Amino acid sequence: MGGSLYLLMIILAIFISVAAMIARANRAEDTYDDLETDEWDCPDCGFHVQAGDTCIYCGAKKPQ
């Protein structure tokens, strides 16, 4: 009986670790998404602008 309880504790510990890891991964993804809000696709040339309000490829302004 003691052996199965020990096994149960290990399974529980692994489960908590995985749950914490998933929670952290989701939070990191949210932070990543927040940083991505400035990204936009240039309507003139289709260039994917990652930062700034001006297309670095053709110089077009970011559409409102």
Ligand SMILES: [Zn+2]
């Ligand atoms: Zn462009």
